[in-house]
Amino acid sequence: MLTPPQSEAGRFTRTGKLTSILGTAGIYVIIILLLLVGLGIRQLDYLSLANLRSILQAVSLLGMCCAGLAFVVFSGNMNDMSLPMTMALSGMMAIQLIPYGIVVSVLGGIVAGTLVGVINGIMIGKFRAHPIIWTLAFNLVLSGLVRAAWGGSQIYPDTIAGQNETAQATAETFNLFARTYYFDGALPLMVVVMFIMFVLAQVIFSRTTFGNKLRIVGSQYEVARMSGINTERMVMTAFVLCSLCASVAGIFYASLTKIGAYSNGEGYDFRALTAVLLGGMTLAGGKGTMVGVFGGVLVLGMLTNIMTLIGVPTFNQYVVQGVVFLFIVWLNNYLEEKRGHA
Amino acid sequence: MNGDTSAAPATRTAPLALQMCRVSKRFPGTLAVDCVDFEVLPGEVHALVGENGAGKSTLMKMLAGLFGDYEGDILIQGDKQHLHTPTMAKQHGIGMVYQELSLARSISIYENLLVGRLPKKNALFIDKKKALIEAKALLEQVGLGKIDPRLDVAEISQCEAQLVEIAKVLGSEPSVIVMDEPTSALSSEEVKRLYDIIEQLKAKGIAIIFISHHLQEVFAVADRVTVMRDGKQVGTYNIKDIDTEFIVEKMVGKSIKDFYCTRHPVVTDDVMLEVNDLTRWGFFHHINFKLYRGEVLAICGLAGSGRTEIAMSIVGAAPQNGGVIKIKGEEKKINSVSDAIAEGVAYLTEDRKVVGLALTQDVRTNVLAPIIDNLASGPFYHPARHEAIVEQKIEALSIHPNDPERLVGSLSGGNQQKVLLAKWLATDADIMILDEPTRGVDVGAKQVIHDTILQYAEEGHSVILLSSDLPEVVGLASRVLILREGHLIGELGIDDISENAILLAMNGKGEHVAC
Numbered sequence: 134m135l136t137p138p139q140s141e142a143g144r145f146t147r148t149g150k151l152t153s154i155l156g157t158a159g160i161y162v163i164i165i166l167l168l169l170v171g172l173g174i175r176q177l178d179y180l181s182l183a184n185l186r187s188i189l190q191a192v193s194l195l196g197m198c199c200a201g202l203a204f205v206v207f208s209g210n211m212n213d214m215s216l217p218m219t220m221a222l223s224g225m226m227a228i229q230l231i232p233y234g235i236v237v238s239v240l241g242g243i244v245a246g247t248l249v250g251v252i253n254g255i256m257i258g259k260f261r262a263h264p265i266i267w268t269l270a271f272n273l274v275l276s277g278l279v280r281a282a283w284g285g286s287q288i289y290p291d292t293i294a295g296q297n298e299t300a301q302a303t304a305e306t307f308n309l310f311a312r313t314y315y316f317d318g319a320l321p322l323m324v325v326v327m328f329i330m331f332v333l334a335q336v337i338f339s340r341t342t343f344g345n346k347l348r349i350v351g352s353q354y355e356v357a358r359m360s361g362i363n364t365e366r367m368v369m370t371a372f373v374l375c376s377l378c379a380s381v382a383g384i385f386y387a388s389l390t391k392i393g394a395y396s397n398g399e400g401y402d403f404r405a406l407t408a409v410l411l412g413g414m415t416l417a418g419g420k421g422t423m424v425g426v427f428g429g430v431l432v433l434g435m436l437t438n439i440m441t442l443i444g445v446p447t448f449n450q451y452v453v454q455g456v457v458f459l460f461i462v463w464l465n466n467y468l469e470e471k472r473g474h475a
Numbered sequence: 476m477n478g479d480t481s482a483a484p485a486t487r488t489a490p491l492a493l494q495m496c497r498v499s500k501r502f503p504g505t506l507a508v509d510c511v512d513f514e515v516l517p518g519e520v521h522a523l524v525g526e527n528g529a530g531k532s533t534l535m536k537m538l539a540g541l542f543g544d545y546e547g548d549i550l551i552q553g554d555k556q557h558l559h560t561p562t563m564a565k566q567h568g569i570g571m572v573y574q575e576l577s578l579a580r581s582i583s584i585y586e587n588l589l590v591g592r593l594p595k596k597n598a599l600f601i602d603k604k605k606a607l608i609e610a611k612a613l614l615e616q617v618g619l620g621k622i623d624p625r626l627d628v629a630e631i632s633q634c635e636a637q638l639v640e641i642a643k644v645l646g647s648e649p650s651v652i653v654m655d656e657p658t659s660a661l662s663s664e665e666v667k668r669l670y671d672i673i674e675q676l677k678a679k680g681i682a683i684i685f686i687s688h689h690l691q692e693v694f695a696v697a698d699r700v701t702v703m704r705d706g707k708q709v710g711t712y713n714i715k716d717i718d719t720e721f722i723v724e725k726m727v728g729k730s731i732k733d734f735y736c737t738r739h740p741v742v743t744d745d746v747m748l749e750v751n752d753l754t755r756w757g758f759f760h761h762i763n764f765k766l767y768r769g770e771v772l773a774i775c776g777l778a779g780s781g782r783t784e785i786a787m788s789i790v791g792a793a794p795q796n797g798g799v800i801k802i803k804g805e806e807k808k809i810n811s812v813s814d815a816i817a818e819g820v821a822y823l824t825e826d827r828k829v830v831g832l833a834l835t836q837d838v839r840t841n842v843l844a845p846i847i848d849n850l851a852s853g854p855f856y857h858p859a860r861h862e863a864i865v866e867q868k869i870e871a872l873s874i875h876p877n878d879p880e881r882l883v884g885s886l887s888g889g890n891q892q893k894v895l896l897a898k899w900l901a902t903d904a905d906i907m908i909l910d911e912p913t914r915g916v917d918v919g920a921k922q923v924i925h926d927t928i929l930q931y932a933e934e935g936h937s938v939i940l941l942s943s944d945l946p947e948v949v950g951l952a953s954r955v956l957i958l959r960e961g962h963l964i965g966e967l968g969i970d971d972i973s974e975n976a977i978l979l980a981m982n983g984k985g986e987h988v989a990c
Contacts, residue, residue: 342847342856349844352833359792359822359830360844360898361813419835 160412160428167435174442182319184438192434193323194382194389196427198405199412200330201378203426204371205264207338209351209418210257212406213375214268218275219249220398223380224387225279231293231307232300238307242387243380249275250376254369272402279395287394290387311389323385330378335423343370352419407458408433416465433457490553492517492682493538493569493651498547500533505917507533509706510547515651515682520673522685522693522714525703526726526945531686534703535653538684539571540564552650570649572641572657578628585610585624588643613642617672634665641672652676653684658692659779670696688777690719690982704728719982720975727945727974739953739969740932742770746804747937748820748906750789753798758784759961762798766906766937771928773940773948775977776958782941783825785958786908790815790822802906816845821904823895825911825941831895834884838874839865841883842898868897872923889920896924900931907931908939913947925951945974957981 171179178184198216205213213219227242253271256262290307294300313322338344350357350367358364379398387393412429414421436457440450495513499506508530515521525531537545543559550556551567558564564571578587585606586593594605610624617638628636637657644652658666673683673696685697693700694714702709702725709725745768753762759781766772774782787793789800791809800807802818809815815822824830832841839858842865843850850861865879872893874886883894892913899907909928913921928951932938942948948955955967957980965980 340857341854342851343854345840345843345847345856345858348836348840349833352835353829355830356833357844359812359824361811361816362844362847363811363813417835419833 160425160432163432164428164435167432167439171435171439171442174439186319186321186324188431188434188438189324190321191438192430193321193327194386195401195404195408195433196327196430197323197330197378197382197385198401199408199426199430200327200334200423201375202405202409203334203338203412203414203421203423204347205375206406206409206414206416207351207418207421208347208368208371209354210264210368210371211416212265212268212402213250213253213372213379214265214402215249215253215272215275216268216375216379216402216405217398217400218272218279218395219246219376219379220383220386220401221393221395222246222249222275222279223383224397225283225288225393225395227307227384228288228290228293228387228393231290231303232295232297234299235303235306238303239384242384243377246380246383247373247377250373250379251369253376254372257372258365258368276395283393283395287392289393290391307388308391309388311385323389326381326385330381331423331427337374338423343367347371348419350418352417403458404433404454407454407461410461410465411457415468416462490517491515491550492519492552493684494548494550494553495534495538496548496550498534498537498545498549500530500537500542500545505706507706508537508545511703511706511708513701513708513711515684517650517682518677518680519699520677520683520685520697522687522697522700523703524687524690524693524700524722524726525709526943528705528944529703529726530706531703532655533706535571535655535684535686538564538569538651538653540569565647565649568648568650570644570647570652572637572644572652572654578636578640578643580629581627583625583627584614584622584631584639587628587639588613588624588646590643592646609646613646614639616645616675617642618668634661634668637661637665638669638672645676649681651682651684653686655686656688656778657685658687658689666692690722690978693722694719702726719979723975723978726978740769740771740929742953743768743935747802748939749799749801749804751799751801753785753788753800754796755784755788755794756796759788759958762963764956764963766939768935768937769932770953771932771938771940771951773942773952773955774958775942775945775948775955775981777981778943779960780958780981781961782958783910786822786910786939786941789908790820792822812845813848816902816904819903819905820908821845821899821902821906822908823899823910823912825914827891827895832883832891832898834891835882837880837882838869838886838894839879841894842868842879842901844898845902864901865897868901871900872897872927887917887920889916892916893920893923896927900927904936906937906939908941910941911943912940913942913944921947945977948972948977949974959983 168179175184202213202216223242223246226245227238230238230241249271253268256267257264290304291301294304311323314320315322315325346357346362347367349360349362350364354364383398386397390397408429409426410416410429411432412421412426414426436453437450440453445453491514493515495511497510497512498508499510500508511534513534523531523534536542538549538558540558540561540563548555549558551569556567558567558569588610589606594602594609596602607624611620614620614622614624619635619638619642622631622635628639631639657669661669676683685693687693697714699711699713700722701711702722704726709728746765747768748766750762750764754760762785764772774785776782784793788795789809791811791814800809802820807818809818809820812822828834833844839862843858843861847856850856862879869877869879874890874893874897883891886894896912912928913924916924925947928938940948940952949972952972953969955972955977956963957965957967957977959981967976967980
């Protein structure tokens with residue numbers, strides 16, 4: 134068949150930066166706008182250390198999830214819908230293992246959560262299951278398993294520790310994770326962990342073979358395969374990294390609330406994806422940076438913060454978050470279509 | 476451009492089924508169809524032939540209403556019509572039978588046949604009984620009277636699906652049916668069945684435009700033939716007055732060989748690649764050939780002959796059911812593309828937009844994609860540090876604009892193809908398999924790519940060229956293997972290579988074919 138030589142110039146902008154209005158630069162413009170709104174409401178109080186800290190601390194769990202989820206989105210697999218149960222599972226496992234010491238507890242939680250990513254990776258990377266359908270179904274399976282395993286009840290670090298004094302001390306340590314601050318309370322440990330994750334993720338994206346291969350896998354799977362890239366392993370690794378980060382977030386969540394429950398990670402699937410997409414990554418994959426994703430996380434955090442300040446009720450906040458999500462997904466599709474990728 | 480006298484239609488009394496008067500279609504940079512006069516009589520089978528890129532498909536797409544902005548007039552049954560949309564074309568009695576089947580596989584035959592016009596009982600329900608009767612009647616017209624129209628399309632054979640496709644077109648009562656390579660999916664027995672159906676349609680006074688690369692089919696079924704070349708009409712001939720050699724000569728025309736470099740690299744006796752008995756069931760069987768150092772070996776065959784599949788199996792991107800691949804005399808097991816790259820075999824894929832290039836990434840990312848592991852130090856890899864490689868390739872292939880950070884999707888087709896070639900040259904492979912390396916690129920880029928291929932061979936590497944662009948094969952190849960339905964059926968040495976010889980050999984008519 135004849136394929137007429139058509140000019141493609143114009144269907145793509147020169148570097149693609151312009152098409153992504155909410156690219157790295159754009160998201161920080163929004164942050165400044167939100168800062169101004171905040172200043173308008175609370176005057177200089179808004180920029181107080183306490184408020185900035187509370188914004189950062191509030192987004193740190195979401196940020197950890199996003200640092201991992203970014204790999205999945207970047208690889209062109211859209212979202213990890215099993216994020217909530219990964220968080221719940223790692224938190225509950227860590228609490229359950231408190232009697233065996235803090236090291237076993239934390240490692241156990243991380244291993245349990247990461248295992249979710251290994252299974253996701255095998256199913257999606259090797260057997261090419263649909264990422265959304267598979268992780269959604271697997272999330273349901275996990276929530277059933279978790280409820281069956283713990284008889285549908287919540288668990289608490291101090292009750293699990295029982296009367297044993299060393300175990301009680303371990304429970305204390307566990308609860309302290311989310312309450313550790315550096316520099317006179319200015320810098321929470323959770324925020325430090327989130328920052329470390331973002332820096333590592335950025336290095337992996339830009340300076341490792343894995344990150345650079347993942348970029349090609351994400352932008353065109355078949356091209357990667359025909360370029361000699363082990364596409365299966367790349368996708369598997371992306372899901373494993375995603376679950377690893379979610380497990381850490383899950384442990385902090387359990388430590389913060391002092392509760393291990395199957396509902397621990399609820400809502401993190403969509404909130405994390407919203408932040409990642411706000412940060413300039415695309416559902417099609419292969420685009421975006423961690424600097425941008427961090428901006429996306431901040432915007433979502435500040436939005437929540439401002440809504441709380443002006444007294445928007447929690448349920449109404451969900452509506453706003455949902456609308457932001459729908460908008461960003463629409464924008465994503467719209468820009469892709471404009472770029473001729475429909 | 477009508478240098479040859481057109482054959483006069485037998486009778487002029489009835490209005491022409493179709494008349495295209497001085498039609499042209501312009502794409503940015505090219506005139507795909509250049510002032511063509513094309514007419515078809517009622518009840519005539521009119522074959523349309525030409526090499527790839529001659530403008531056949533574009534001409535037919537105009538007729539199908541896919542281009543609103545053609546120049547010239549189209550007359551159907553003597554009335555001037557503007558065919559701006561596919562629906563308009565359909566309404567005016569143009570029926571298109573496409574190469575790729577347009578049936579929905581998971582729904583039933585009758586729903587496919589009557590899509591968009593299922594008879595209704597009332598506002599809510601369709602009249603299934605009536606629909607089945609209508610579908611049955613259509614199927615009978617194509618000799619499928621015994622098939623149950625309630626079956627899903629997925630349940631019938633590919634041949635039957637092709638016939639259902641024709642039945643679907645008949646449903647809109649066309650006066651002209653265009654068949655674009657209708658036999659590409661059919662076995663020779665099934666082709667005969669198609670001929671019978673074409674005879675029946677002819678008897679009903681329906682005009683048929685028949686496009687095929689298989690010239691013997693043209694002689695078997697057509698009444699007249701129009702030859703196209705470079706977007707222009709070469710001439711229209713009565714099939715009785717001509718033979719295969721005549722058509723081939725007209726298709727090829729005065730050779731534009733001068734445009735191609737005719738230098739040929741020195742071929743040595745070193746065997747670089749030896750393929751013994753390579754088989755992939757259903758695609759190709761017992762393929763044997765040797766590739767020498769410094770050689771450009773072309774493998775030619777009609778669409779569906781298995782060229783791409785052979786290349787895919789050699790580089791480990793598709794399975795093989797038997798056979799031995801030796802690289803520089805040593806037997807190698809190649810199970811993946813990365814194995815192939817490690818053994819010094821590169822495969823430049825056809826269709827750069829789907830399997831060739833990541834269009835949303837920049838030139839640098841694309842060029843370095845296959846060699847990330849070679850450039851890495853441990854797990855670490857920093858693309859910007861290897862700018863020299865990219866810049867050297869940009870320079871060597873004069874990729875324009877010469878910016879490694881430019882998105883590949885924003886480049887012209889020719890420059891995209893250069894990036895694809897740069898990507899595989901960067902692997903420093905000794906053996907390069909090039910699948911349609913210049914499809915859809917402009918003349919300038921073609922020249923650069925051809926020069927680069929020859930230079931690569933002259934440097935002591937080897938090239939396997941899979942191309943349906945025959946002038947390109949003649950200009951570059953030092954040896955041509957002829958592939959037909961998955962079997963190598965012949966070989967042309969350097970002195971025998973000409974477009975005519977290759978075309979005849981591919982159609983099973985050549986003197987050099989050693990079956």
